[in-house]
Amino acid sequence: MDRNPSPPPPSRDEDEEAAAGGDCIGSTVYSKHWLFGVLSGLIQMVSPENAKSSSDDEEQQMELDEEMENEICRVWDMSMDEDVALFLQEFNAPDIFMGVLAKSRCPRLREICVGILGNMACFQEICVSISSDKNLGKSLYIREREMLLLTCLSQTEVASVWVERIRDNPAIYDSICFIMSSSTNVDLLVKVGEVVDKLFDLDEKLMLEWIRIGAVQALDQPQEDSEQQPVFRIVPCVLEAAKQVRSENPEGLDVYMHVLQLLTTVDEGIQAIVQCPDTGKDTWNLLFDLVCHEFCQSDDPPIILQEQKTVLASVFSVLSAICASQTEQEYLKKGKVDLPLIDSLIRVLQNIEHCQKKPENSVESNTEETKKSDLTQEDFHLKILKDISCEFLSNIFQVLTKETVTQGLKEGQLSKQKCSCAFENLLPFYSPVVEDFLKILREVDKTLAGNLEESFPSLKIQT
Numbered sequence: 413m414d415r416n417p418s419p420p421p422p423s424r425d426e427d428e429e430a431a432a433g434g435d436c437i438g439s440t441v442y443s444k445h446w447l448f449g450v451l452s453g454l455i456q457m458v459s460p461e462n463a464k465s466s467s468d469d470e471e472q473q474m475e476l477d478e479e480m481e482n483e484i485c486r487v488w489d490m491s492m493d494e495d496v497a498l499f500l501q502e503f504n505a506p507d508i509f510m511g512v513l514a515k516s517r518c519p520r521l522r523e524i525c526v527g528i529l530g531n532m533a534c535f536q537e538i539c540v541s542i543s544s545d546k547n548l549g550k551s552l553y554i555r556e557r558e559m560l561l562l563t564c565l566s567q568t569e570v571a572s573v574w575v576e577r578i579r580d581n582p583a584i585y586d587s588i589c590f591i592m593s594s595s596t597n598v599d600l601l602v603k604v605g606e607v608v609d610k611l612f613d614l615d616e617k618l619m620l621e622w623i624r625i626g627a628v629q630a631l632d633q634p635q636e637d638s639e640q641q642p643v644f645r646i647v648p649c650v651l652e653a654a655k656q657v658r659s660e661n662p663e664g665l666d667v668y669m670h671v672l673q674l675l676t677t678v679d680e681g682i683q684a685i686v687q688c689p690d691t692g693k694d695t696w697n698l699l700f701d702l703v704c705h706e707f708c709q710s711d712d713p714p715i716i717l718q719e720q721k722t723v724l725a726s727v728f729s730v731l732s733a734i735c736a737s738q739t740e741q742e743y744l745k746k747g748k749v750d751l752p753l754i755d756s757l758i759r760v761l762q763n764i765e766h767c768q769k770k771p772e773n774s775v776e777s778n779t780e781e782t783k784k785s786d787l788t789q790e791d792f793h794l795k796i797l798k799d800i801s802c803e804f805l806s807n808i809f810q811v812l813t814k815e816t817v818t819q820g821l822k823e824g825q826l827s828k829q830k831c832s833c834a835f836e837n838l839l840p841f842y843s844p845v846v847e848d849f850l851k852i853l854r855e856v857d858k859t860l861a862g863n864l865e866e867s868f869p870s871l872k873i874q875t
Contacts, residue, residue, distance in 0.1 A: 438495025447490075447499070450483045451508055458515040476520045484524045491531040500528075501538045506545075513556070526556045533563045543570040558603040565610045575615045585622055589645055592653035601653045602664035608650075609667050612674040622646050623680045647675065647684050647691050651698060658702075662723070669699075669726035676733040685730075686737045696734060699727050704752045708759055714766040717797075718790070724760060725797040732804035735811075750808050750816055754834075755825045757805045761837050764798050798837065805834060806842040809849050817849075818856050828860055835868055847871060 435443050457480075476484075490496045500506070509525040516522055533539040543564055565571050578584050591604050612619040626645030650671050657664035672695070675681030686692040707720050707727070717724075731753070768791065812820075820826035831853075838846050850871060854861040865871050 437499045438493075440490075440493055440495050442490055442493075442496055444499070447487065447496075448503075450487055451503065451505060453480060454484070454508055454512055457521075458512050476518050481520065481524075484521070484528075488524050488527050488531070491528045492534075494535050497532045497535050497538055500532060501541060506532065506542055510545075522556065526560060530560055530563045533560065533567070536567060536569055539564055539567045539570050543567075543573050555597075555600045555603055558600070558607050562603065562607050562610060565607070565614065571614055575611065575618055578611065579615075579618050579621065582625065585625055589626075589649045592649040595653075596656060598657050598660045598664065601657050602661055602667065605650075605653060605657070605664055605667040605671060609671050609674070612671060616678065619674065620678060620680055623675070623678075623684050626684070647672075647695065650675075651691075651694055654698065662719075666723040666726070669723050669730070673726040673729045676730050682733050682737055686734055692734065695730070699731050700753075702727055703731070703756045708756065708763060710759065714763040717760065717763040717767055717794075721793050721797045725793070725800050728757070728760075728797075728800045728804045732800065732807055735804070735807050750812060751820050751823065751825045754805065754808055754820065755830075757801050757808075758825075758830045758833050760801050761798065761805075762833055764794050764801075765833075767794060802837050802842065806838055806845045809834075809838075809842075809845050812849060812852060814852055814855060817852050821857055821860070828863060831860070831864055832867060835864065835871075839868065839870070843870075 435445050437444055437447065491500060506529060509529055512525050513522055516525075529542070533542055561574065564574050588604055588608060591600065592608075595601055595604075623646055626647075650668055654665055654668035654672075657668065672685075675684060684691070685695050703724075707724055708717060817826060824830075835846055850861055850864065853864070
């Protein structure tokens, strides 16, 4: 949505009338009389007697009078106030806005009306009332529906109502998959992704149903090869949407990577990725490319990790799940992917250590309590990324061969500095993995293995 322009200041008459007190909305200085006038104007705009049929008049319907736009934008801003929102609800304003959405073809007018409804839905009592309308959404365009749906899903009291409605309407799954797989509208794709992310986070049962719907639909389709694995539609659609938003909207890419991560929290979701070779390969290639060629590169400042920590955590989590699935595919052929991933993972761990260093003297004027809260939130996300990175790195270390280690030493991915960083982060929780790696390293470079043992005495004692 475009940012609504700042509303014009109240007129002198309105100020005097509001000062009298009887015309004020709640504890505000907003005028009931003025608001009634704006809502009446909205009703007249879409009333049957004002319906137009000629092409010239239809073009006029697509535009919004500047004075009316300013007045409705003022209502948009006012609706962020709870007293105003409750008054609009009491006056049945949502029905008026829905009537406008059902009849108006003016994009700007529709945008403002959805914005007002979205502001009103931020308040629990109103959101519950709006959500009770089963016809809500039928008059909305796709992007408008996703925006309002996301607001309602964020309200704990009504989220389950919306999840149930979506579960009872299989057509929504088809609609969302179609948008993700075919739309080039980045703003729409981001909103749809946010809705899917919220739905999967709220209700695992719905996520499982959507995974299975894709499998059943694929099985119902005629196949030349009866042994061909079913295509799970939800994953290819998510991947296609991620590719579309990748370069234009980093936040949108973060959302879709988290959707993939949520899918891997259930066995069915992991199988939806790896069971079909093409889907597994597409997933791996996209995420591998992000890690090795886009995120946290060698010439990036370490602090860049603060911007990428959540999306990296999702990407590493999905890649780790694919590796742990024991699937035998060409794209997972050992030696082709291990070393670049080791290099990226160790760089991330090094940058995490840099970001976690606390400055000795702070010049911030915030209170100690506020600074502690902010640092705790940052550290929490970095800790999640560190835990996921260590688990993924340990999975790769477990399958390293002598040939791969030799190659890594030659190319620099397994230098003493990088091995030391890996050991510092993997120990003591992944001691068996580190010990097995040292056994291979002794066969390839006994001197380096000895130096690492000197740096980590606990390993020397146990081996």
